[in-house]
Amino acid sequence: MAIQRALNLDFPGAQSDAPLLRDPAFEQNKQDAIHRWVPWIAGFSAGFVSDALQQYLPDPGRRDVHVLDPFAGIGTTLVESLRRGYHVTGIEINPFAALASRVKCSAFTIEPDTLLSAIRTFEREARERTDPIDAAFERGDDLLQCTPAPRSRPPVAFRSRTPFFSPAVEQKILHCLDLISDVASCQIRELMSLALGSILVQVSNYSYEPSLGSRVAAGKTNVLNADVVSLLSSRLRMMYHDVMVYRDAMMQWTPLPTARVIEGDSRLMPQMVKESSVDIVITSPPYLNNYHYVRNTRPHLFWFGFVSKPSDLKRLEQANFGKYWQTVRNADPSKLQFELPGLSRIIEEITLRNPQKHVYGGKGWANYAIEYFNDCYTLCQSFYRVLRKGTRAIVVLGNSIIQGVNFPTDLFFGQIGELCHLKLDEILPLRKKRVGNSIINSSVRNGGSDVISLYEAAVILRRV
Numbered sequence: 449m450a451i452q453r454a455l456n457l458d459f460p461g462a463q464s465d466a467p468l469l470r471d472p473a474f475e476q477n478k479q480d481a482i483h484r485w486v487p488w489i490a491g492f493s494a495g496f497v498s499d500a501l502q503q504y505l506p507d508p509g510r511r512d513v514h515v516l517d518p519f520a521g522i523g524t525t526l527v528e529s530l531r532r533g534y535h536v537t538g539i540e541i542n543p544f545a546a547l548a549s550r551v552k553c554s555a556f557t558i559e560p561d562t563l564l565s566a567i568r569t570f571e572r573e574a575r576e577r578t579d580p581i582d583a584a585f586e587r588g589d590d591l592l593q594c595t596p597a598p599r600s601r602p603p604v605a606f607r608s609r610t611p612f613f614s615p616a617v618e619q620k621i622l623h624c625l626d627l628i629s630d631v632a633s634c635q636i637r638e639l640m641s642l643a644l645g646s647i648l649v650q651v652s653n654y655s656y657e658p659s660l661g662s663r664v665a666a667g668k669t670n671v672l673n674a675d676v677v678s679l680l681s682s683r684l685r686m687m688y689h690d691v692m693v694y695r696d697a698m699m700q701w702t703p704l705p706t707a708r709v710i711e712g713d714s715r716l717m718p719q720m721v722k723e724s725s726v727d728i729v730i731t732s733p734p735y736l737n738n739y740h741y742v743r744n745t746r747p748h749l750f751w752f753g754f755v756s757k758p759s760d761l762k763r764l765e766q767a768n769f770g771k772y773w774q775t776v777r778n779a780d781p782s783k784l785q786f787e788l789p790g791l792s793r794i795i796e797e798i799t800l801r802n803p804q805k806h807v808y809g810g811k812g813w814a815n816y817a818i819e820y821f822n823d824c825y826t827l828c829q830s831f832y833r834v835l836r837k838g839t840r841a842i843v844v845l846g847n848s849i850i851q852g853v854n855f856p857t858d859l860f861f862g863q864i865g866e867l868c869h870l871k872l873d874e875i876l877p878l879r880k881k882r883v884g885n886s887i888i889n890s891s892v893r894n895g896g897s898d899v900i901s902l903y904e905a906a907v908i909l910r911r912v
Contacts, residue, residue, distance in 0.1 A: 470498075577626075598623045602618060613652055770820035816850075
């Protein structure tokens with residue numbers, strides 16, 4: 449019945465008695481303390497998480513609540529839950545995003561005076577090292593002759609078609625890495641690394657459009673020089689301010705709630721989370737849109753030493769939820785691990801599309817869709833294992849268009865959940881015209897279709 453109700457909804461909000469959930473778009477986080485630290489292309493809004501906790505926790509006033517986000521990203525679900533005194537566990541496969549989650553979850557334990565002293569020392573020493581670079585740049589001198597030379601070196605295996613940094617910017621980044629590595633406190637060192645990571649693309653010759661690409665390709669000029677120290681100092685002082693606000697908010701809880709961030713594959717969730725231990729899941733898996741989360745943080749992964757060679761990246765890509773089209777397009781035909789006639793019919797339809805394009809046609813995309821929904825099946829099986837009886841998983845998903853064919857991913861996910869013995873309570877529309885490159889070979893990419901709309905919805909599954 450929940451599937452049928454969802455199919456008949458007049459988007460948005462046709463169910464007058466449906467719970468009210470705010471727009472999940474990350475854009476709203478850009479002004480919120482802690483959440484604003486790192487821009488993220490596909491994050492949650494803090495308001496959505498707050499509403500989900502209020503609406504779907506069996507008893508929001510309890511203190512022994514355990515919240516799980518198996519696609520933690522940069523930690524919005526985790527931070528909002530911690531602020532309410534709940535225990536949290538996040539799983540995140542991307543090492544840079546896992547760093548962000550880890551830093552944000554523990555930042556309230558940093559002594560503000562110690563942090564401010566570290567920031568002031570960094571600012572002073574960074575200016576001493578980078579001012580000569582600006583002077584040499586203005587004179588047109590050889591920047592490599594500036595003293596002192598940085599100890600750090602660019603990552604050897606990192607390659608980009610356009611130089612990622614201009615020479616002056618690269619030297620400044622290397623000096624900042626040196627100074628951060630000299631910070632005695634591991635916690636403050638990681639916070640400073642996160643701050644540098646948050647401006648890394650901003651001072652580079654690349655930008656998000658929304659995928660990472662060269663500025664020139666987007667009609668922008670390269671960044672020949674940038675005041676890296678001022679940008680980083682501004683970010684650090686904003687973080688210092690937020691740490692004080694966060695610390696005051698958290699001191700109301702005795703004992704303090706616990707946070708665990710696991711860098712790993714969410715499909716192995718039952719090995720990481722105790723059976724029947726979770727009171728609510730609030731999450732958003734990667735969408736069926738082939739958005740390359742690993743490659744879009746490739747500079748961060750290399751420059752901060754999370755990966756050192758292309759094979760390290762490949763391992764992350766192969767472990768990604770849903771795989772990537774690039775990794776499965778040439779593989780033997782995949783098979784669904786479960787029976788869902790409606791989904792099978794759509795996959796058969798795209799398989800027959802554009803055969804003249806070989807792997808770029810329907811067969812390659814059919815493999816991609818099958819791998820994605822197989823991972824959805826594994827995820828729902830894991831939800832059944834880790835949720836307590838009577839508790840829910842709130843999963844945000846968007847529909848996608850592949851080879852011109854609409855995939856109502858939310859509806860299929862709800863059906864898959866029921867195959868895994870979960871109860872589909874409802875599917876709530878959240879917003880229309882989701883921004884993002886979710887469309888493959890379709891006029892909707894440029895907004896040219898009135899037939900298919902992009903949307904996001906919350907799938908509410910309950911363990912009975």
